[in-house]
Amino acid sequence: MNSPFVSDVPAAAAHTAWREARAAAGCPARVATVRVPVGEAVGRVTAEPVWAKRSAPAFDSSGMDGIAVRAQDTVGAAETTPVLLTDFEVVDTGDPLPAGYDAVIMREHVHRTGEQAEIRAAVPPYQHVRSIGEDISAAELLLPEGHRLRPVDVAACAAAGVVELAVRRAPVVAIIPTGDEIRPLGATLEPGDILDTNSLMLAAQAREAGCAADVTEIVRDDPDAITAALRAAAAGADLVLLIAGSSAGRDDYTARVVAGAGTLAVHGVAVRPGHPVVLGTVDRTPVVGVPGYPVSAALTFDIFAAPVLAELEGAAPRERPSTTAHLARKLPSAIGMDDWVRVRLGRVGDRVVATPLPRGAGVLTSLVRADGLLVVPSGVEGHHAGAEVRVELLRGLAEIDRTVVAIGSHDLVLDLAASALRADNPLITLASSNVGSLGGLVALRDGLCHLAGSHLLDPATGEYTLPYVDKLLGDGFAVIRLVHRDQGLIVAPGNPLELAKIDDLTRQGLRYVNRQRGAGTRALLDHELARRGMDPADIPGYAREEHTHLAVAAAVSSGRADAGLGILAAARAFGLDFVPVAQEPYDLVLRTDSLADDRLAPLWDLLGRTGFHDEVEALGGYSCAETGRRIR
Amino acid sequence: MNSPFVSDVPAAAAHTAWREARAAAGCPARVATVRVPVGEAVGRVTAEPVWAKRSAPAFDSSGMDGIAVRAQDTVGAAETTPVLLTDFEVVDTGDPLPAGYDAVIMREHVHRTGEQAEIRAAVPPYQHVRSIGEDISAAELLLPEGHRLRPVDVAACAAAGVVELAVRRAPVVAIIPTGDEIRPLGATLEPGDILDTNSLMLAAQAREAGCAADVTEIVRDDPDAITAALRAAAAGADLVLLIAGSSAGRDDYTARVVAGAGTLAVHGVAVRPGHPVVLGTVDRTPVVGVPGYPVSAALTFDIFAAPVLAELEGAAPRERPSTTAHLARKLPSAIGMDDWVRVRLGRVGDRVVATPLPRGAGVLTSLVRADGLLVVPSGVEGHHAGAEVRVELLRGLAEIDRTVVAIGSHDLVLDLAASALRADNPLITLASSNVGSLGGLVALRDGLCHLAGSHLLDPATGEYTLPYVDKLLGDGFAVIRLVHRDQGLIVAPGNPLELAKIDDLTRQGLRYVNRQRGAGTRALLDHELARRGMDPADIPGYAREEHTHLAVAAAVSSGRADAGLGILAAARAFGLDFVPVAQEPYDLVLRTDSLADDRLAPLWDLLGRTGFHDEVEALGGYSCAETGRRIR
Missing domain, CATH: 2.40.340.10 (MoeA, C-terminal, domain IV)
Structure with missing residues (x-):
């Protein structure tokens, strides 16, 4: 990945080079200070220390519901020698302590009879009295400069008599999408067109970081147009994100444009994804050339934009646990x-x-x-x-x-279950990673997951999954049937090559797309080939592997392949045709002691519901006749 | 704190009782679903599973800048046997793979000469080709129901052809402040008045939780008025927070009003602070009677309101690390x-x-x-x-x-330093807790802090702090002078009792306010008394202890006391008079090896700046002649 055109500056060095370029260009260290009412200051950062203007409480007050007394009048009171007070005043929590009294006795400890209050314990002065300034003393430092205000902070400021706060205004982030092939969201796409999803994402990231975000029109791949857009954006923003064109391809103008209009500090960082980043300044405004790949774009924001935006506010960057x-x-x-x-x-x-x-x-x-x-x-x-x-x-x-981890073969029914479980109870997550049936069983053996989804055919016995569980896992593992499903050939709409069975796959010129080794679908194909005495080498495309049913369907859909083995749901998803060749069980394998795991109980419950069976069978190619049955 | 009027239901039981009451009253389980454009959906929760409508990428495309080739044309290419290609097409990252080609060779690996491209390595089919659906396959489950949308999620939805999302609308929280003594922010306060800071805080908490917040007018302590306000609010909100009056005092109507207008599920939980909580329903809307004490109010929101609001959105509650x-x-x-x-x-x-x-x-x-x-x-x-x-x-x-922890005596100069350090660098926090000088030295010994602020006078030697460091800590500890400061008698404006010296404190009828044992100021007083042969028992109020200079000043300011020993800055803060009796050094004690701690370097730097000295001396009663000097 080391490119001669884009350098590999380590991230720390890139931060430093950019900081120095910003300082040299005279970029402001902080955004301007504004004064806002306390009620509008949450989320903003203090631009000055906040000193209390008033004490809170502002007066001595009762800390309890009860009576205000003079402590000296209670001297000698005890269970055996109660004292009857006539000089007292009833108070509620928060009431000012009436003049002349210096303690409060809780309601529950007062045995009152009309005008008199019977006390059975002496109390010290200032008992249950909230002193003036107990919370906040006038003139104390309430908050330092550089503090991001939370609800409790503004409430404390208000209690301390502060009605307006000096805070940094929200930094403004200008976002410039570029590229001849980029289309706005909602546009009708021609082949080769790409939707401008990065602007949407980066604007949302900027807002999440407490900034205002301003997305410009999409700019075509033209250095002059990009320069003009960049200068205009820099004039009104505290940070400019220029999307795409940050690499060194023919239409990648970002580095040249930044160098021409201002200072190019860094072109290329030793970070993956996100390598072709551009960092620089234009007209006293920092600029980031954001790579167009979406993961690179998102991480570039986190790694380079977010710290500068926090610095502009004078605050520590938000940090992830x-x-x-x-x-x-x-x-x-x-x-x-x-x-x-x-x-x-x-x-x-x-x-x-x-x-x-x-x-x-x-x-x-x-x-x-x-x-x-x-x-x-x-x-x-x-x-x-x-x-x-x-x-x-x-x-x-x-x-x-609380997450249930499923690793193994992919099936849409697992996704459907994940969503249904969460709809019932938002605290439940069923997360599945797709590594094929065999990979799932190995992951389960190695203690990496709770469930392994498997539909692995044993060629020797013609049985699914169970022989592998015996061999790989042994005792202490259970198997629950999730579903039966049709496997078949996924082919172009109308099945133009008129493929009817596995035997047709050796046809001259056919382009097959296979699943990876360890996938149940691959085992099924290999089994069917062996049964027929067919040689895999005779199937054109046998070596081309995809990792999911949907990827196989996508390959057929794009015209890259003519056929692949997979499930009906995947064919339907792409509007493709489907030639059934087998029905197979898809099972969930787990440790026997996991059967009692609280986290899995809602799944077993779901698998027993006919409503869920109906939803699954509506996908097509599925049968729930044995769904939820324990078969080992 | 166990009250016969308010029960002590354990938190878990309170949650259950309230949940059952909500179900019985027919409160909706979820807020309504609305359809919003993807760009407006960040922060909202999905109300349905989101299925991809289109694959992304939508076509096979080049994953690199380079040339598109037919893999079979490169067979045999090696360093020693380069292959010259004439049939290729230049492509940039993201370009659709031109028809007829099946692989991309990176620009850096192409040795081109005009119309020919020299290749020195064979490439496999689909090298550097981004397949259709590599990121998203049409019809796959992109997001489950009950997922709070982040910037990357909406970008993925947009890429998958989803232009609108079904999400839960933001829950509406109605906040009703009550109390005859409660005044709106900005009001001029009479004695006994309390500012309505809770509404400000709770509204901000609700907004932070992703809700809309609506604060009503302050309602007086009248059951009918509160009932009317509660019914009106319940009609338009998903949750009502009724502030104060949740206890069982004379003017505490919340429980009765909720019981009268709907269902009272819980009155009083075994949680401190926050004990007198009311949980119930009115007209199919959940109601929380929030205690008026601000810490109780804030925690009541976190413990009881936030989980219900998350449940209404069908999402997991936000969780703190x-x-x-x-x-x-x-x-x-x-x-x-x-x-x-x-x-x-x-x-x-x-x-x-x-x-x-x-x-x-x-x-x-x-x-x-x-x-x-x-x-x-x-x-x-x-x-x-x-x-x-x-x-x-x-x-x-x-x-x-990264936080520097100071435990010990309190001094405003530490607060000032904390703010100045943070203004320079938002990553620096200096946090000080006030436990008196001796408490600080003990905390330092026990490894609980980095710095101990001390001004502890040794009566035997008349020396400050150093004898205690020798005795308590021994070798391996250093002492840095922070400041010299005036100690004196803090008295009412105009010094009406004409107090002039320590000797005056035994005056008949005087009310002295003392500092706690272990405080340097207490040691100073005791030393001065001993020097004069005075008996502490002769000082009226000697036993009444406050824990900070500001608390002493507050006591004098409120008229609860006539005099207390403290620093000028505290007297000034409350507009009080000050009679100097001594100048004392205030020092920072630390482990010698902490001198090299990176976290402390900015503090040493700050203590050397004359600008900071000027700021400190401007507070009054301080001298920076020795600030920053190491004296041990």
Whole structure:
């Protein structure tokens, strides 16, 4: 990935170079101070220390419901020698202490009879009296400069007589989408067009960071047009995000434009994804050239934009909590790059297990599905399976602790179950990672998941899953039937090649798309081939592997392939045709002691509901006749 | 605190009782679903599963800048046997893969000469090709129901062709302030009046939880008026917060009003602060009677309102990260109540140390200053000093790790330094807890803080602080002079009793206010008394103790006391007169190896700046002649 056109500046050095460029260009260190009513100040950062103008409470007051007394009048009172008071005043919590009294006796300890109050214990002076200034003393320092105001802070300010606060105004972030192929959301797309989802995301990230965000029109790939847009945006913003064109392709003008209109401090950082970042300034405004790949764009905001925006407000950047976790599998990483890996997390046994998600810069769903971010620093060549790693959390740890982790084969019914469980109870998460049936069984054996989804055919016996459970896992594991489903050939609409059976796959010129080794669907194909005495080498495309049913359907849909084995639901999703070749059971494998796990109870309940069966069968190609049955 | 008028329902039972009451009253389980454009959906919760309408990418595209080729044309290419291609097309990242080609070779690996491209390595089919659906496959489940949408989520939805999302509308929270003594913010206050800071805080808390908040006019203490306000609010809101009057005093109508207008489920929970909570329903709307003490109000929102609001949205409640910490001191707690204790946190050595803050329900600053919340469950009778406890974090742990912890005597100069350090660098926090000079030295000895502020006079030698450091701490500790300051008698404006010296304190009828044992100011008084052969018992009020200079000044200001020993700045803060009796050094004590602690470097730098000296001396009663000098 080391490119001669874009440099590999380490992240820390990039921060420093950009900071120096901002200082040299005279970029303001802080945004301006504004005075706002306390009620509008939540979320803003104090621009001055806040001193209390008044004490709170502003007077000595009763801390209880009861009577105000003179402590000296109660001297000698005891259970055996009660004292009758005539000089007292009834007070409620918060009432000013009436003049002449110096203590309060709780209502519950007063045995009153008309004009007299009977007391059975002496009280010291100032008992249950809230002193003036108990909470806030006039002139004390209530809040320092550089403090992001929370609800309790503004309430305390108001209590201290502060009606207006000097705060930093919200920084303004200008976002400029560029690219001849970029279309606004809602546009009708021609082949090759790409929707401008990055502006939407970056604007939302900026707002989440407490800033105002301003998205300009999409600018075409033209250096002059980009320069004009950049200058205009820089004039009215505290930070400009210029999207795409930050690499070194033919239409990548960002670096040149920034260098021409201002200062180019950094072009390319040793961070993946996010390598082709541009950092610079234009007209005293910091500029980030944000890579166009969506994961790169999101992380570039976090790594480079967010800290500068916090600095402009004079506040510490928001920080994510973190936890330690154990890697579910080996995580290779190239030396020389900070590698930001998205992971799913779940607690299995007493460990938090981290399963890496796809690492492509274009796979935004890897960030959507991520529970955490793990950085493999540039000096580290990855981690072994089981290694303990530090993970920044994108979801709360308590939520992660409650998550049911399924690793194995992919099936839409699992997704449907996940959504149905959550609709019932928002505290439930069923997270599934797709590594194929065999991979799931291995993950279960290694204590990396609660459930393994499997439809793995044993060629020797013709049985599904159970022989593998016997062989790989042994005693102490149970199997629950999730569903029966049709497997078949996914083909173009109208089945133009008129494929009817597995035997047709050797046809000259046909382009097959296969599933990866360890996938149940691959085992099914291999079994069918063996049964027929067919040679895999005779199937054109046998070596081309995809990792999910939907990816197979996508390949057929795009015309890259003519056929692939998969499930009806995947064919339907892409409007493709389907030639059934087999019905197979899809099962959930788990430790027997997990059957009693509280987290799984709602799933067993769901699998017993006919309403859910109806929903599943409505997908097509599914039968729920044995759904929920324990078969081992 | 056990009241016969308000019950002590355990928190879990209170949640259950309220849930059952809501169900019985027919309160909606969820707020209504609305359809909003993806761009407006961030922060909202999905009301249905979101299925992808389109694949992303929507076409096979180039994953790199380079040339599109046919993989088969590159067969045999190697360093020693380069292949010259004539059939290729230049592509940039994201370009659709031109028809007829099936792989991309990175620009850096192409040695091009005009119309020909020289290739020195064979490439497999689909190298650097982003497949259709690599990120999102049409018809896959993108997001489950009950998912709070983040920037990456809406971007993924947009990429998947989803232009509108079905989400739960923001719940509406109605807030009703009540009380004859409550005045709106900005009002001119008469004695006994209290500002309505709770509405401001609760509205901000509701907005922070993603809700709309609507604050009504202040309602007087009249059951009919409160009933009318409650019914009106319930008609237009998803949750009503009725502030104050939730206890059982004479003017506490909340419980009766809720019972009269709807269902009273709970009156009083075993939670401190927050005990007199009312939970119920009115007209199919849940109602919380929120205690009027501000800390109780804030925690009542967190404990009871926030979970219901999350449930109405069908989402998991926001959750605070937590950490383990060691208690700086003993923490007693009554059996039978969940005790929510506010703590300051700091990392000293390899431990996070938690110092409990004042526990009064009225001390809002305890929540403002808190870094974390610690719950002592109702079955636990407190913790020993040093005990390991679980703390919910109110500040980020990285920020806490960077915090300089000062425990000891209080001085305004420390506050001023804290604010100045933060203004320079928002990442720096100097947090001071006031326990008196001796308490600070003990805390330093026990590894609970980085700095101990001390002005402790040794009566035997007349020296400050150093003899105690020798005796208590021994080798390995350094002392840095912070400031010299005037100590004197704080008296009413005009010094009506004409107090001129320590000797005057025995005057008949005088009301003295003292500092607590272990405070440097107390040691100073005792020393001055001993020097003069005076008997403490002869000073009226000697036994009445306050814990800060400002509290002493507040006592004089309120007329509760005639005089107290303290610093000029405290007298000035309350507009009081000051009779100097001594000048004393105020020093910072620390471990010698802490001198090299990076976290403290900015403090040493600040203490050397004349600008800071000027600011300090402008407070009055301070001299910076020796500020920053190491004296041990």
